[in-house]
Amino acid sequence: xxxxxxxxxxxxxxxxxxxxxxxxxxxxxxxxxxxxxxxxxxxxxxxxxxxxxxxxxxxxxxxxxxxxxxxxxxxxxxxxxxxxxxxxxxxxxxxxxxxxxxxxxxxxxxxxxxxxxxxxxxxxxxxxxxxxxxxxxxxxxxxxxxxxxxxxxxxxxxxxxxxxxxxxxxxxxxxxxxxxxxxxxxxxxxxxxxxxxxxxxxxxxxxxxxxxxxxxxxxxxxxxxxxxxxxxxxxxxxxxxxxxxxxxxxxxxxxxxxxxxxxxxxxxxxxxxxxxxxxxxxxxxxxxxxxx
Amino acid sequence: xxxxxxxxxxxxxxxxxxxxxxxxxxxxxxxxxxxxxxxxxxxxxxxxxxxxxxxxxxxxxxxxxxxxxxxxxxxxxxxxxxxxxxxxxxxxxxxxxxxxxxxxxxxxxxxxxxxxxxxxxxxxxxxxxxxxxxxxxxxxxxxxxxxxxxxxxxxxxxxxxxxxxxxxxxxxxxxxxxxxxxxxxxxxxxxxxxxxxxxxxxxxxxxxxxxxxxxxxxxxxxxxxxxxxxxxxxxxxxxxxxxxxxxxxxxxxxxxxxxxxxxxxxxxxxxxxxxxxxxxxxxxxxxxxxxxxxxxxxxxxxxxxxxxxxxxxxxxxxxxxxxxxxxxxxxxxxxxxxxxxxxxxxxxxxxxxxxxxxxxxxxxxxxxxxxxxxxxxxxxxxxxxxxxxxxxxxxxxxxxxxxxxxxxxxxxxxxxxxxxxxxxxxxxxxxxxxxxxxxxxxxxxxxxxxxxxxxxxxxxxxxxxxxxxxxxxxxxxxxxxxxxxxxxxxxxxxxxxx
Numbered sequence: 001x002x003x004x005x006x007x008x009x010x011x012x013x014x015x016x017x018x019x020x021x022x023x024x025x026x027x028x029x030x031x032x033x034x035x036x037x038x039x040x041x042x043x044x045x046x047x048x049x050x051x052x053x054x055x056x057x058x059x060x061x062x063x064x065x066x067x068x069x070x071x072x073x074x075x076x077x078x079x080x081x082x083x084x085x086x087x088x089x090x091x092x093x094x095x096x097x098x099x100x101x102x103x104x105x106x107x108x109x110x111x112x113x114x115x116x117x118x119x120x121x122x123x124x125x126x127x128x129x130x131x132x133x134x135x136x137x138x139x140x141x142x143x144x145x146x147x148x149x150x151x152x153x154x155x156x157x158x159x160x161x162x163x164x165x166x167x168x169x170x171x172x173x174x175x176x177x178x179x180x181x182x183x184x185x186x187x188x189x190x191x192x193x194x195x196x197x198x199x200x201x202x203x204x205x206x207x208x209x210x211x212x213x214x215x216x217x218x219x220x221x222x223x224x225x226x227x228x229x230x231x232x233x234x235x236x237x238x239x240x241x242x243x244x245x246x247x248x249x250x251x252x253x254x255x256x257x258x259x260x261x262x263x264x265x266x267x268x269x270x271x272x273x274x275x276x277x278x279x280x281x282x283x284x285x286x287x288x289x290x291x292x
Numbered sequence: 293x294x295x296x297x298x299x300x301x302x303x304x305x306x307x308x309x310x311x312x313x314x315x316x317x318x319x320x321x322x323x324x325x326x327x328x329x330x331x332x333x334x335x336x337x338x339x340x341x342x343x344x345x346x347x348x349x350x351x352x353x354x355x356x357x358x359x360x361x362x363x364x365x366x367x368x369x370x371x372x373x374x375x376x377x378x379x380x381x382x383x384x385x386x387x388x389x390x391x392x393x394x395x396x397x398x399x400x401x402x403x404x405x406x407x408x409x410x411x412x413x414x415x416x417x418x419x420x421x422x423x424x425x426x427x428x429x430x431x432x433x434x435x436x437x438x439x440x441x442x443x444x445x446x447x448x449x450x451x452x453x454x455x456x457x458x459x460x461x462x463x464x465x466x467x468x469x470x471x472x473x474x475x476x477x478x479x480x481x482x483x484x485x486x487x488x489x490x491x492x493x494x495x496x497x498x499x500x501x502x503x504x505x506x507x508x509x510x511x512x513x514x515x516x517x518x519x520x521x522x523x524x525x526x527x528x529x530x531x532x533x534x535x536x537x538x539x540x541x542x543x544x545x546x547x548x549x550x551x552x553x554x555x556x557x558x559x560x561x562x563x564x565x566x567x568x569x570x571x572x573x574x575x576x577x578x579x580x581x582x583x584x585x586x587x588x589x590x591x592x593x594x595x596x597x598x599x600x601x602x603x604x605x606x607x608x609x610x611x612x613x614x615x616x617x618x619x620x621x622x623x624x625x626x627x628x629x630x631x632x633x634x635x636x637x638x639x640x641x642x643x644x645x646x647x648x649x650x651x652x653x654x655x656x657x658x659x660x661x662x663x664x665x666x667x668x669x670x671x672x673x674x675x676x677x678x679x680x681x682x683x684x685x686x687x688x689x690x691x692x693x694x695x696x697x698x699x700x701x702x703x704x705x706x707x708x709x710x711x712x713x714x715x716x717x718x719x720x721x722x723x724x725x726x727x728x729x730x731x732x733x734x735x736x737x738x739x740x741x742x743x744x745x746x747x748x749x750x751x752x753x754x755x756x757x758x759x760x761x762x763x764x765x766x767x768x769x770x771x772x773x774x775x776x777x778x779x780x781x782x783x784x785x786x787x788x789x790x
Contacts (some may be wrong), residue, residue, distance in 0.1 A: 046626070076627070105465050107463070108618040114332060129744045138738065160658065176684045177745045181690075184741035188734040192701070195730050223704040229646055230700065231693035234639040238689050241635040243628055249686050 005217050005265060006210055006273060008143045012266035016155060019259070023162020030165050033070070035172025036108055038122070040115035041085045044092060045105040047078045052099040054079070057241075060098065075243040078105060089253055098255045122176045129180050133187055141194065145272055152268040156186040156260045163255040169248055178249045182256030185231070189224065190263040196220050197269070213269050226262040248267060303773035307664070310671035322681035322755055325629055327622030328458040329466055332615045334451060335427045337420055340610040342370045344411070344419065346395065350375050352409065355393050361386055364405075373409040382406065394626040407508055420451065426609045428453055429677030433593075433605035435468050452615070463619045465598070472570050473611045474602040476524070476541075477517035478551075478585075480576050481562035484511045505570045506590070513564055513571075518554050525583075527603035528786035529596050532588040537596040539587045541603060565589075567599075627684075632685035641690055651703050657778045658699040661770050665695035668766035673759065681755030691763030694738065698731045698771040716783045724776055731771060738764045 030107050036043045057079070068084035069092070081092050089109075096102060133153065137146040160179055164171050196216040204212060235253035238246055323330050349368035352375070356363050362378040377386060386407065389400050396415030400408045400785050409418070428445055431453065435443045444456035457466060482499055485491050491501050491512045523543050530540040545550055555563075555577050564574040565587050573589040587599075641660065648655035669691060673680065706723035714722060742764060745757035 035728075041383045047623075049593070086342075103623070104619070104621060105624045106618065108620075109614075109616065111613075111615045112743075113334075125744055129741060132740050132744060133737070136740065173753050174756060177756055178684070178744060180739050181738070184737045188737045191733045192730045195733070219708065220559070220704075222707075223701050226646070226650065226700040227697045228703065230696045231644040231690075233646060234689050234693040236640060237639040238632075238635040239688060241631055242639065242686070243631040245682055246628065246632065246635070246686055249683055253690065255600055284708045 003217050004079045009270035010041055016267055023158050026162050026165040032165050033170045035170045036110050036174040037116055038119045040110050040112040042083045042089045042109045044081045044107050045078055046102040048100055048102040060095045065094050076244050104252045107226040123226040148272040151271055152190050152263040153183050153186045153265045155267055157183055159259045160252055160255050174249050178252035182252050189260055190268045193220050228257050232257045299773050300777045306702035310667050313671040313674045319673050320679045322679045323456050324682045326458050327620050327625050329463055330618040331455045331458050333453045333612050334615055336611050336696040340423055423609050430606050430608050437601045450711055459736040469598050472602050474607040476521045478519040479513040479517045479564050481564045482512040502571055505572050511564055511571050519551055521607035527600045529600050537593045539596055539600045540583050543583050548583035554581055556580040628682050636689050654703055661775050662692050662695050664770045664774055665766045669763045672762035678758045683756035684759045686758045687759030695767040701727045720779050735764050735768045
């Protein structure tokens with residue numbers, strides 16, 4: 001079996017462009033459902049003995065004079081009320097009390113001092129991760145190849161964030177860490193393919209780059225599919241069965257694995273191929289791969 | 293081949309150690325899985341430092357007066373003291389005196405006639421550290437009295453305290469007991485009135501005005517208390533003469549004799565009981581009182597019980613702020629664990645099906661390596677004393693996928709080498725050697741990502757990062773040591789088909 005992947009790269013470019021632009025568009029229009037970690041405020045999660053209609057509950061909260069709040073019914077059948085700092089928590093609790101018997105599952109209150117710091121820390125962690133990966137890539141590959149891997153990574157991260165915006169799932173600290181792991185995963189995936197291209201370029205010196213790339217992608221294809229399949233299988237079961245909090249974290253992996261597989265096959269290699277004519281591309285390796 | 297034997301031996305030793313670790317050291321469950329209260333607390337440092345400057349100002353004033361220096365005025369601010377002197381010739385002598393008498397102060401001549409005194413940075417650092425330690429000490433005593441099993445009370449960075457009360461859900465009471473400064477003072481009443489302005493006319497340097505607890509009345513009081521919280525030996529619930537709930541206290545012997553003398557001298561005057569800078573009551577001193585006293589004018593039985601508890605455990609050095617509060621009901625964590633286990637088992641079964649269908653016998657080997665990886669991971673968590681959190685569960689299950697990845701990478705390569713006409717032994721050898729750098733890369737990138745996550749520092753994410761880091765190491769070990777040995781063994785016995 002041999003598929004000429006790179007022939008379809010312009011189709012892939014188009015798809016990636018739509019996904020990335022769509023994600024950016026969503027980010028600017030719909031925005032993100034930022035978690036309490038980043039916004040500060042109070043969140044109440046309750047489980048009713050008998051669930052009231054969510055619309056009625058929302059109306060009642062509005063009538064009680066609450067302005068900046070978010071009401072959500074989770075897949076577990078619990079209700080989450082998120083209140084901005086300064087909103088009256090006791091009013092919300094009173095309203096919930098009117099809708100029948102319920103148990104308080106959790107109540108969290110985070111002051112703006114902490115949430116501001118957490119936001120800073122999250123941004124710092126993302127930047128550190130990117131710089132760390134950049135250093136690693138620069139150490140392993142020539143600049144153009146590094147750029148390809150980084151492009152694939154940014155592509156994956158943007159699309160995952162876009163997916164959170166589209167589904168309006170909560171983005172909290174745990175989700176940010178999950179996205180960082182997706183970034184690591186995406187790079188690893190790309191590196192495996194690049195590794196193979198590097199190896200093949202050494203053996204088949206007379207083959208054009210495009211052919212070598214196609215060959216390498218095909219050779220690693222079953223590995224790519226198997227790994228994606230196993231990671232997808234574990235994250236998807238947790239996404240379906242894990243309950244609200246876990247499934248919220250796992251969503252990043254479910255989307256990330258699919259997009260990451262796509263991008264390491266199409267985006268990273270195709271980008272290098274199309275630009276290597278312009279710049280002197282050549283072999284990706286700056287150093288020999290380690291041998292045991 | 294000898295090498296492989298060593299690898300096998302090392303791996304078996306590691307497994308035995310892991311099994312011992314798993315059986316003898318349970319992994320702690322995080323608060324998000326157990327339920328309970330978690331709070332982040334910060335002492336009001338700025339206020340404490342301001343008070344420290346006021347104290348220093350009084351002492352400097354006394355010292356300078358003793359030596360008869362000509363001082364126009366001396367004023368404490370939030371971050372400095374300003375001394376206005378009259379004679380320029382005296383400046384050097386003043387500076388010398390202050391430097392010799394007080395530790396940790398720095399002097400600065402800002403302009404003609406004004407000398408600024410500041411605490412040095414080291415002093416402030418030490419002061420903050422001490423304050424944090426004292427606060428933690430008091431909190432620990434109070435939480436012990438609340439009767440919470442295995443509470444966590446630790447420093448969080450340089451200025452905060454993390455308090456976790458597993459299994460305790462009454463946050464209102466926890467906040468009341470933890471958060472009351474409970475600075476109890478007995479002070480002599482100079483005058484009282486319902487009109488604050490009237491009292492302000494009589495205000496001097498040694499007195500101050502405080503409100504009554506119910507409001508509506510004001511008291512002019514001596515600044516220096518006769519008795520303060522530190523003088524208490526114990527405090528307990530009692531009832532007053534009308535049968536209302538009250539708190540009785542006993543003084544330490546030294547304070548008791550001082551108090552005895554004071555009350556004897558001031559019979560007929562009023563003594564204010566001041567709690568957290570509010571006057572609770574102000575009874576008239578009828579006779580000499582020495583060691584015992586009673587605080588009345590309180591409200592419910594519960595308030596009395598908690599006040600006695602707080603007084604008994606000492607007052608906080610300074611008031612505290614709650615930066616973050618969480619109450620997590622026990623059912624949330626129970627459900628999460630249950631769902632996690634269910635998803636974990638199902639995910640594992642799916643994995644086994646996938647690898648066995650594709651790799652047959654080698655797939656079984658991969659399955660064993662996932663189990664090994666899980667064992668190593670769990671043992672690692674137990675030995676590190678790590679806490680398992682909700683995201684940690686996600687990390688463990690995700691780790692199964694990562695552990696199988698290296699197996700896949702290697703098997704696929706072995707298959708390829710077989711197709712090229714290599715013998716099985718040779719194909720295994722080549723498969724390992726040629727995938728080594730890719731295996732190395734995937735583990736390093738994940739490990740780097742996990743280590744960066746540690747920066748977040750907060751509980752749940754740290755749990756995630758820990759499981760990810762330990763899991764990545766476990767996966768590396770089980771791949772390097774176990775997988776190859778197992779494949780070699782199978783191929784020798786001609787049991788392997790890929």
